[in-house]
Amino acid sequence: MTTINRLLVANRGEIARRVFATCRRLGIQTVAVHSDADADLPFVAEADVAVRLPGSTPAATYLRPDLVLDAARRTGADAIHPGYGFLSENADFARAVIEAGLTWIGPAPEAIEQMGSKVESKKLMAAAGVPVLDNVDPDTVAETDLPLLVKASAGGGGRGMRVVRTLAALPDEVAAARAEAESAFGDGTVFVEPYVERGRHVEVQVVGSPATDTGTSEVLVLGTRDCSLQRRHQKVVEEAPAPGLSDEVRAAMHEAGRAAAAAVGYVGAGTVEFLYDPATERFFFLEMNTRLQVEHPVTEEVYDVDLVELQLAVAEGGPLPLPEEPTGHAIEARLYAEDPAADHQPQSGRLATFEFPDVDTTFDQLDGPGIRLDAGFVTGNEVGTHYDAMLAKVICWAPTREQAARRLAGVLRRARLHGVTTNRDQLVRLLGDAEFVAGSMTTALMGERDWSANQVDPQAATAAALALAEHDRARARVQRRIPVGWRNVTSQPQLTRFEGGVEVAWLGARNGYLLDDAEVVSAAADRVVLAVDGVASPYDVQVVDVDGASPRVVHVDGPTGAVSFRELPRFVDPADQVAEGSLLAPMPGTVVAVPVESGATVVAGDTVLVLEAMKMQHTIRAPGGGVVTVEVVEGQQVSAGDVLAVVEEDA
Template identity: 60%
Template structure:
């Protein structure tokens, strides 16, 4: 038996902090590694010591196994935990760690290698009696096989995955998937398989000890609510699952782990065909999963501690796997804009506060568990995933868990960036999720104008904007060097209302109000202002009082109330002409790099035709022509790093279209 005394986490963000928490409890020293961009992030401060890896992109830093091992040796670490993503399922790296005399907190490199190729793992599972979907080749696929799924052989998280509905698109989608996979995982190998459009994603948590104590099965999770093949909501146990199917899933997962003499924590993923009550092996993740907290919550275990115990060759014979208690649900809170294709957002989180009792990285019963890599004042950059936090809840029943998590998210204060918070709240309250009838493709076809709508409904914006205007007026009055006793907005002859104009995204929100001895709205007839300060405004509408907390930071004005969060910006009175762009300009939606140019100046293009391709936050984003016309300017070049809002190209519309628009 070996003993770990100092452990390096070869990862970043919330998973590094999660592993550090268990290490602190066990008395193990911790070492963080970090890129230039991550130098000031919370996970670095959480560690006992940190080693800098020069550079920013994953390829320069967290994917450099040689630098990670060098950092471990420099810091005197005797063990390396890979977290998830990056090098966590890289068999060569695992072997290099062992060759360096460092304990590898993960499965044997041979197990990683055998399961690392989704192509080869299917063959292995079929031999072990685990149901699998057949694989196809680009040449053998026919129209009858459609739709198809192109999938990265290494890695996961929806990267390197494309749905193909036409054979004519297959080659193009393979190229895109391969490029994404190579960028995210360092391996561009992809494969093609039939795509089951109606199914649930069920995965089973295992902890293997090889021949010592066999394989422990810690139940299953449902991860069917997904967008673009990336999980949004995960829960344990899986709801509405027949008991015989549940038992068969557990047995299949155990057979999969036993087939490779698996050691450590791992997850066997299945696609469950609800209509036929049949399931198929998808892949085995030979690492800890992002959604592991829900399993910890219902089984009362620490999966990281079990990983460390297996790495130290300690027996797990005293670990008793009982029945799961209660229900746990996790959501992934992202900096993204669901209404615009889940476009990742970057920038500073100015405020991040969860209501009620919150515990970090551990489930203590009722209350919220927050596994977060960032906090108030931290930056969401463009080099890594845009996830802000995992928010987890445990409750005695699924109904209670759904309600508690939705309520906590609705009351969370999250300012500075557009997020998927409203989408998550609406999903947790949606009849499809509440009734446990969700499938993996459901969200892709859902109406995001409804699901992503502000949780407060139609009244949220006008009332919040009115409260913001009053608070700004009170702040202005309080900051006067003279005449401080004159009420805000006072006029001797109040013939016209005051006007304050905000921006909600790109939409103007004008607010008309009267000041003086009391505030009144010229737009909202049934609203009474009960009290007002620069920070808090109390409004009464139809006999119902609400308190609006107003947070001002520069031009940003964030308003919180029982109607939810409304993020406004003060519209500048004068606009710098230099900031204006020509009609037809294609702007960079986020900071990133240009990886492909698909058109040239002078090209005649059709509406929707790709002009160039950007890469940001480990995903590719195609910038297309907004209408038919001619490319008259092309300012971007392959390999160029661009900021959000940069003019990349200009498409001038066809003259016929211009005349029609003018008429």
């Protein structure tokens, strides 16, 4: 038997906090490693010991096995947990950990290698009797083979995956997938397979024990999860158990998951992922993730089990427990720093407010129906551009699926999230979507919906304008008793303008404010109550005013959710104006490709450059025809709003 006394987590953020939580309960000391960009995040403070990895990019920090192993040596760690992502499915790293005399919390390096290549793992699964989709030769593909899916052989998380609907697009999509896979995983190998248009992503959680005297391993199967709600082939909402499966299909999936794990003598927690076709009730092997999955909490809540504790027990040589019967239903929503209305572009910045008032527990099993929060950030943290855009996972367990979805939507709606654009409103809409509620969702659902920005609550904008007025009155050095905006002779209303074309007209009266469409019950810099047709609604307001500088930002939490407004200055600085035809950086990132040169002629839709941010590549295209002037070079770091290129219309 092996005993783990001090464990290093070779990861960051939410998953590091998750592992630390179990270690604290078991009395195991913890070690964090962190980049410079992560120095102020909660996981660093929660560890018993923390080691700095100089630099900020993944390649310079979390993807450096030598630095991680040196940190383990210097802190006296006797075990390493890889979390997910980064080095979690790197067989060479696992082998180096074992050779260093440390306990590796994961499967054998050989199992990682066998399952690490999607090309080779499909062959292995076919031999084990697990159903698979045949690969397609891109050189001999025909129109009848469409649509197709290009996939990276290494890694996961949707990176290096491209849907192809025309033969003409295939070469470019293969090249783009290779570049993205090379950047994300250091391996540009890709393959092509048929794309099941309206399939479901269903997976099976397995936990394998060490080999017995007979040479076989015991595989514990802990049910199914549905992960069909995805954008860019990355999961957004997951649940357990997967709804809408017949008993026969569910049993067959369990057996296929068990066979897949047994085929490689799997040890520890892992997930076997399948593509399920509801039309035929057939399913096909996608891949096996040889690590803990992001969505593992829904399985923990349904089976009343701590999967991290099981990982540690297996690594120490302990037996697997008898599985509990699953009860109730659990749904997890991933909160991302991204803008669904702008094609889910990642966002960065400071989290001015990050509060979930309805949470019952964090990083732990719920004791009855309730809400669990697994978050990597807290209020005041900075969301950078170097890592994945996920901020937190909000999990709800309830006796029924309907109850879990409804309560989770309510908790998300009441959360106070400001400073960075998130997908919170999209999650609320998804949880109430008729197709999701019916349990008939597919991987196509999110692509079929319009995620343009919701209509701004006009009363929320009014609350923001009045809070600004009250904020200014509180800062005034003279005549503070005079009503805000009051005039002896009123010629026109006061006008407060915000970005996005939002304008609020109001009048300052002797005893408060006058509005055309609402009654002001009360107004202060932090809270405004407005009544429409006799119905009063409160708005909690936070004015962000840095030394009186413009523009100011106003965060409002009201009955319809949270929204932020950026005040427009009365006069525009000429230095802030940009030339017509300018292509601006939609987010901070790194320029990774510039396929055109200054002076070249482009047409609408041509690729001008490629920007990489938060581990995803974003193509910047010409909005119209003309002559391009490139303002950046490959490898350059840019900020949101920087001019990348200018396309000047050719006279």
